[in-house]
Amino acid sequence: MPQLEVDGAALTYDDEGPRDGDGVPLVFVHGWTADRHRWDHQIAHFAGKRRVVRLDLRGHGQSTGAGVPTIEELAGDVLALLDHLEIERCVLVGHSMGGMISQTIALSHPERVERLVLVGSISRMAFSRGRGLLMAASTLVPFKLFVAANIQRAFAPGYPRERIKEHIRASAATPREVVMTLYGAMRAFDVLDRVGEIRTPTLLVHGYHDIQLPVKQMLRMATAYPDAVIRIIDAGHELPVEKPAELTAALDRFVGPASVA
DSSP states (O other): OOEEEETTEEEEEEEESOTTSSSSOEEEEOOTTOOGGGGHHHHHHHTTTSOEEEEOOTTSTTOOOOOOSOHHHHHHHHHHHHHHTTOOSEEEEEETHHHHHHHHHHHHOGGGEEEEEEESOOSBOOOOHHHHHHHHGGGTSOHHHHHHHHHHHTSOTTSOHHHHHHHHHHHHTSOHHHHHHHHHHHHHOBOTTTGGGOOSOEEEEEETTOSSSOHHHHHHHHTTOSSEEEEEESSOSOHHHHSHHHHHHHHHHHHTGGGOO
16 A cells, blocks of 8 residues: 655655556546545456546545545646656546646646546536535534435435445545644635646536536536536546446446557
8 A cells, every 4th residue: 555745744655557557647636635546446347458546535545644625636636646756647547636736737737638538527616505504513413424414415316325324434434624724725716717728538427317417517517618528427526436337337448548658
């Protein structure tokens, strides 16, 4: 279980697959209160034929470190890992907050990103009224109850309750300070007026039943992308675990031979 020390945080990561495999490496970035294991299905699929990298963001999973006030600082962590692993160019795949981090990297270091995949993510943070009320009440309810309410909303109707409970337990392990500080970072995130600068081929994958970051918000973002493919899947916000095979298939079609270095 390798770790990289970056600005007071020990970032846990996985670096798998053949160095001489097909195409540039795939780098997976998870979302708020999640961890690198959100990508288990995708890693298992791709690691047999190409290099794949994933990390636990600071304060998440098996990584240490406090929360940071901006998405740019999280992007700096990912770039530090790419430098450490000597990855000059990659396919960057980000879910939710991880998609915000990925957009930030694509804007600040376009030469590092061959293709961009945004899963359940947007370019300007805008909460639904229900989500806004939930966040406003965050200081009035026990932290574990707050986390449970957020995670429960992230899944489409019909997703197994026992699986949701597993994700709630894992998310509740993220320190409160990290959760709330990064909530502030996401709330401040806004690159909607700049996404037209991203010339990297982009895949936008979204859950039809996503009420955390609704489809209409993604479509608003999509109109600004000069070169984007859109894939809507019958799922909620947690696509990597709700519909892992469908997401993996969409990724496979998008990165394919066109990504060969």
